[in-house]
Amino acid sequence: MFDGKIAFIGAGAIAEALVAGLLKSEFVESEQIVVSNREDLGRLNHLHLNYGVLTTTNKELAITGANIVILAVKPKDLTVTIDDCKNFLHEEQVIVSLAAGVSIQTIRNLIGKDNLNIVRAMPTTSSFVLKSATALSFDHEVAFEKAQLVEQLFKQVGITAKVEEEELHAMTGLFGSGPAYIYYIVEQFERAAMSLGVHRDIAKPFIQQTLVGAVSMLQETNNSPLTLRKKVTSPNGTTQAGISILEDNEVSNSFQRCFLRATERSEEIEIEYKKWMKST
Ligand SMILES: NC(=O)C1=CN([C@@H]2O[C@H](COP(=O)(O)OP(=O)(O)OC[C@H]3O[C@@H](n4cnc5c(N)ncnc54)[C@H](O)[C@@H]3O)[C@@H](O)[C@H]2O)C=CC1
Numbered sequence: 342m343f344d345g346k347i348a349f350i351g352a353g354a355i356a357e358a359l360v361a362g363l364l365k366s367e368f369v370e371s372e373q374i375v376v377s378n379r380e381d382l383g384r385l386n387h388l389h390l391n392y393g394v395l396t397t398t399n400k401e402l403a404i405t406g407a408n409i410v411i412l413a414v415k416p417k418d419l420t421v422t423i424d425d426c427k428n429f430l431h432e433e434q435v436i437v438s439l440a441a442g443v444s445i446q447t448i449r450n451l452i453g454k455d456n457l458n459i460v461r462a463m464p465t466t467s468s469f470v471l472k473s474a475t476a477l478s479f480d481h482e483v484a485f486e487k488a489q490l491v492e493q494l495f496k497q498v499g500i501t502a503k504v505e506e507e508e509l510h511a512m513t514g515l516f517g518s519g520p521a522y523i524y525y526i527v528e529q530f531e532r533a534a535m536s537l538g539v540h541r542d543i544a545k546p547f548i549q550q551t552l553v554g555a556v557s558m559l560q561e562t563n564n565s566p567l568t569l570r571k572k573v574t575s576p577n578g579t580t581q582a583g584i585s586i587l588e589d590n591e592v593s594n595s596f597q598r599c600f601l602r603a604t605e606r607s608e609e610i611e612i613e614y615k616k617w618m619k620s621t
């Protein structure tokens with residue numbers, strides 16, 4: 342149990358997933374969380390009504406007294422957001438940026454103060470159900486106990502790994518975006534089930550059980566995905582026929598290109614920011 346205050350700046354999808362997860366884990370109580378965003382009062386009301394957290398559009402109110410400040414805005418909004426927040430940020434706090442691709446150095450420059458504790462975290466929306474896989478990267482200046490606190494926080498909502506900052510690009514392209522790739526596959530199952538005449542009420546639990554079953558097999562047997570796939574695939578059977586279509590269409594290459602492109606996009610965001618910083 343944490344007895345301090347957490348401020349979220351940005352009230353979108355990932356902020357909600359983290360708020361829900363942290364409350365579910367009982368790491369904090371709702372009065373210890375304050376969520377702020379620019380102007381969307383509907384969004385703040387939603388969070389207040391559903392989670393009981395404090396909400397405000399006033400960033401000074403949100404940040405004052407907070408031990409942990411989580412920047413949960415899109416990379417494109419980070420500059421303006423930090424500009425609004427920087428007067429209230431100080432070295433006693435730990436500042437956690439969730440923004441894909443924006444480096445610690447850039448964040449430090451935007452805030453324009455020394456001795457800040459800056460951490461980058463790349464959680465997933467599965468924080469909502471305490472199943473995030475969160476990559477963490479710590480600035481060398483982060484005090485030991487602050488680093489521990491951040492790690493403890495993200496461990497409440499899933500698993501964590503500490504990585505070098507350069508590795509965050511790949512961790513973002515693979516795992517930050519990861520749930521979306523899985524949902525995309527589920528969408529394909531749903532489409533096919535519908536067109537093949539499987540009733541929606543049956544298809545939905547069957548698709549979910551197929552995913553859960555496969556994940557449990559990976560977790561609970563010591564078998565590789567290839568071994569497990571081979572056990573499903575009978576010679577000249579249905580699975581082989583299905584997989585042959587994926588292979589004919591180079592779906593494996595498409596997946597590799599997808600992960601690479603997502604990783605590159607994170608790198609591009611970093612470069613775009615650095616260029617922009619130089620030009621101002
Ligand atoms: N959605 C996801 O699965 C993940 C997102 N992230 C990162 O988290 C950040 C937020 O992503 P989402 O929650 O998906 O975005 P979102 O668009 O759902 O939410 C962004 C929030 O920021 C607020 N905002 C925008 N400008 C602001 C300002 N000047 N001051 C205060 N609030 C402002 C918006 O009102 C909105 O509530 C992004 O940088 C993204 O890279 C990281 C990991 C996973």
Ligand SMILES: O=C(O)[C@@H]1CCC=N1
Pocket residue numbers: 441513517518
């Ligand atoms: O799509 C994005 O840019 C963010 C980062 C990882 C997940 N969502």
